Structure formats: structure tokens, C-alpha cells
Amino acid sequence: MKVFFETNKGLMRENNEDNFIVEEFERYSLFAVADGMGGHKAGEVASTIAIDVIREFFINNQGKDTFKPPTFIIDSIELSNYKIREEAKTNPDYFGMGTTVTMAVLDKSLDTIYIGNVGDSRAYLVRDGEIKQITTDHTYVNELLKDGEITLEEAKNHPKKNVITRALGGEEYVHADIFEIEFYENDIFLLCTDGLTTHVSDDKILEIIQKYGTRESVGKLIKSANDSGGTDNITIIIVDNIIRGETYDR
DSSP: OEEEEEEEOTTTOSSOOEEEEEEEOSSEEEEEEEEEEOTTTHHHHHHHHHHHHHHHHHHHHTTSTTOOHHHHHHHHHHHHHHHHHHHHHHOGGGTTOEEEEEEEEEETTTTEEEEEEESSOEEEEEETTEEEEOSOOOBHHHHHHHTTSSOHHHHHTOTTTTOBSOOBTTSSSOOOEEEEEEOOTTOEEEEEOHHHHTTSOHHHHHHHHHHHHHHHHHHHHHHHHHHTTOOSOEEEEEEEOOOSOOEEEO
């Protein structure tokens, strides 16, 4: 298995409010991306809190016999949400701050990935030459799309396409969608913030991965997003399940 990852502030933002996790242990691996939101750099604060809390909670619990990935996802989301809201109470500049989080726990012994999602950062699976979005975007436009009120084409250019309906920090209680998928040999798993998917279609993501391979694809995908406008921060993690020696590359 190989892991490739990178974060980039894009072309239009002064700072990078994205954050991410890549943590590897004997049985479990944790991958996560977070996209912060809020003024006065509060988005950066929110995403950092979420990622730090989730990482520490994982490191402290992954070795226990009682560790269960779905429970970990739910509990770490709840704890992150609480910490963000508490921090927002201490500083008026942080009022209303929040962050998306999409995380994945890989259980190597079961060849299974458990995914948790709050917001519009995404998880994809590439298998047998096809790409599939695993997560569901928690956005106003996606709600309209699901209800049949707008078309897919209208959704792409909707003036409220960036309005998030669910995020950490937004409410006292937050619900994470949980997904479970098998992770086969030669599967490719991808996590990303919406700085990528705003500008690069699913078909284009697949085309780049197939053309350049997973090692070069992270940089090529970021370049494609920036070449198409680069209006947001971009963070990508690619997990390539090629059976080779385990290495990390950045």
C-alpha cells in the first residue's frame, strides 16, 4: 500500500484553512481531510482543532481491544464538535467558525475502510477503471438536487452551491454519515476537500489518475484545480492498494 498527500492554498486565498491526517499503525490507518470556514482565520482554527482532536483520539485508542472504527468516528466527531464550540466561546473572532471533516479508518486485517463524513469534503473509490463518490455532500444545492428541484447542470452553477448544511461547530449536536466499503487489491481510495471538486470533475479526476498514476496524480490534480481557477484551498490524500512495501510519499 502506498499513500500520497499534499495540501495547497490555491490561487485566491491568503491562507490555507485546510488540514489533514495521515496516521499508520499495525492494524489500523487513519486518513482525514478538513476544510475550515469562518472569518479572521477562524476556519483555520476550527480545522486544526478537529484534526488535532481526531488524531490524538485515534492514537490513544487504536491499540485497545475495544476499538471499533464506526464508534471511533462517531465519538471523535462529537468530541471535535464540542471542542470547536468551546473555543468559539472564548474569542469573538471565532464566533460561527466551523469545519467539514471526512475521515477514513482502514482496518488492514479485514480489508475494510470505514468512512465518516460531515460537510462537503469527499471520499472516492477508484476500482476497475471507474470512479465512485462514496460520501454525500451536505450542501443546500445537493438537497435541492436530491429533491428534484434543480438539474445536475443547474447545480454546477447555482449561486448557493457553496452553502454547507452540516459542519462541525455549527450546532450543539452533529450527525456524521458512516459508510463501510471493502478495499481490494489495486483499489485506489481518495479523500479531498472541495477546492478540488469545485474545479475538477469526477471524470477528470479519474482521467488524471489513469494517465499519471497515483504517485504523480496528487500534484497533477492540484495543478488542474489551480489552472481552472484555484478559488479555494485544496487538500488530497490518495491511498493506493498496490501490494508492495509500505511507504509514505509526499
